[in-house]
Amino acid sequence: MEYENKLVLAPMVRVGTLPFRLLAADYGADITYSEEIIDHKMVKCERKVNEYIGSTDFVEKGTDNIVFRTCSQERDRVVFQMGTSDAVRALKAAQIVCKDVAAVDINMGCPKSFSVSGGMGAALLTKPDLISDILTTLRRNLDTPVTCKIRLLESSSATVELARRIEKTGVSALAVHGRKVPDRPRDPAKWNEIADVVSALSIPVIANGDVFEYDDFERIKVATGASSVMVARGALWNASIFSPKGKAHWEDVKREYVRKSISWDNDVKSTKHTLKEMIMHYSCLEFPEGKAVIKSENLADLAKVYGEEEYYRLVSNNRFSPTRR
């Protein structure tokens, strides 16, 4: 996996499932991260090939709960992001999925209480020995590239020190979200502090924070010196941000997302959550579309909201025999 000059879809919980990743890739994303999946969940999974959909599923044993769904089309660009606080468990989880993905990434930036209270996400930032342990264990035991994603620390010199330590573990790249742990999403990302990390390291750094337009990819590259750029909210609101041709109309983007969700039988909660985020940015959930999405109980209902009943019928009928894509 190459990390130079790439446009990257950021990991996003409940958003970065297979249809959204494929959508971003269709518009031009080179690398697409999964939503964060916790190692505890992944170690309970078994790999199953789903011939009806054409996907590879990681399903919680003894249940129908699909924890991670991928497919061969994204094998060379999908990054499996994991939440962990333990090297041995992280390795066990990674070994289950590593042959089906392009890289494994460890989330070291999530400030949410469920992550931090479990010693995961941003809690790792204060434990450099544990970071080294996790990354070194993965690096030594996997053939798949290993990366991690961090936030900025209190001072730029502290971030650089940690980044140097991370580089020594042999990771293939480091993604840096240009905000500190207490920062809110509306606080501006500190591109200058990402630049300090870029100039201190030899491995590729993926710059992340406040990219909302295609032109911002170049702006953040120039400001930070990073060769690759990662975008979260800008892609969530309009996944065609990756297109050099300019953004597609958000109505078309939503419809294409719904079609992909139908094709890949996406979890309806995840589809609804993603659509609601898109609607809230451009409009309001109180309007008929928002209300209809909220009321939808399954993908058939969502197909109706977006006038895709015919597509839904076609896909459902084809599922009676195993599909090949």
Ligand SMILES: Cc1cc2nc3c(=O)[nH]c(=O)nc-3n(C[C@H](O)[C@H](O)[C@H](O)COP(=O)(O)O)c2cc1C
């Ligand atoms: C809806 C949503 C879900 C997120 N989930 C994750 C996640 O699972 N793992 C992670 O490392 N960061 C997660 N983040 C943080 C983003 O990956 C990214 O670092 C942050 O939003 C800054 O990028 P932006 O300014 O382009 O939005 C999430 C952000 C959003 C908006």
